[in-house]
Ligand SMILES: NC(=[NH2+])NCCC[C@H](N)C(=O)O
Ligand SMILES: [Mn+2]
């Protein structure tokens with residue numbers, strides 16, 4: 079049993095975020111409730127975790143804001159995304175500083191601007207491991223869609239174009255994250271502007287090509303080596319942000335932006351297991367589960383996979 083080095087006790091705080099304003103398909107806001115209704119709390123308790131859950135986040139007034147949230151430049155719903163992510167940052171920071179592991183359930187991936195900000199306030203040296211088909215590193219200038227779920231990482235790094243209203247009212251002037259503490263696994267759909275950003279900032283990225291070439295075991299090892307030094311020397315806290323669309327659509331079909339050629343069921347779970355084994359995990363996001371897409375059986379399958387990824391990241395093993 080690995081030691082959870084940065085946690086005061088074996089406590090997980092569930093931060094359910096019923097929010098969909100970072101993209102344009104409705105239903106992803108019902109993800110958190112579906113995961114909890116599928117028995118997630120009981121499952122984590124049986125793994126020996128204290129589970130702290132006081133109901134999903136309320137996001138006071140967000141529906142009214144969403145209804146009249148005019149674009150700023152290319153950004154869609156900027157005020158809603160900004161106020162929600164600011165609130166999530168405060169919640170995640172509070173739990174992390176209390177020595178608990180915040181588990182954020184999305185909702186769309188724009189929420190990670192909040193979760194990672196919160197983690198980094200509590201653990202300034204933390205590394206970010208981003209599992210996704212997409213890099214979500216567009217800036218307000220490069221975004222082809224205007225959807226802010228494609229942009230959270232650029233804000234975390236403080237890239238050109240991210241010093242914009244309303245976000246600059248709460249994001250720090252000096253970014254909390256540096257490119258050397260970020261690594262991607264699972265990429266297979268990135269935009270032209272993102273490709274340039276990844277290159278220019280030297281951001282370590284393992285695409286599906288690399289997973290095929292080296293296998294998932296080696297890829298996770300290299301990812302940890304990059305953000306966290308060689309085994310034995312690893313001590314940086316890790317924030318794991320998992321977009322369920324990293325998995326192949328045959329495994330996790332109910333998500334807003336599926337891309338074929340993704341991680342298998344086992345590859346996805348292996349990543350979670352290996353990161354748990356480091357004992358360094360301090361926060362986990364499970365994002366982009368959208369149960370309203372497709373048929374009921376696809377939704378059920380995606381929710382079940384979401385729960386089992388979370389269990390693996392929180393220590394479930396076979397033997
Ligand atoms: N979190 C996600 N599913 N992101 C998809 C982003 C898609 C595209 N790169 C965009 O910026 O619009
Ligand atoms: Mn994605």
Ligand SMILES: [Mn+2]
Pocket residue numbers: 187210212214227321366
């Ligand atoms: Mn994503």
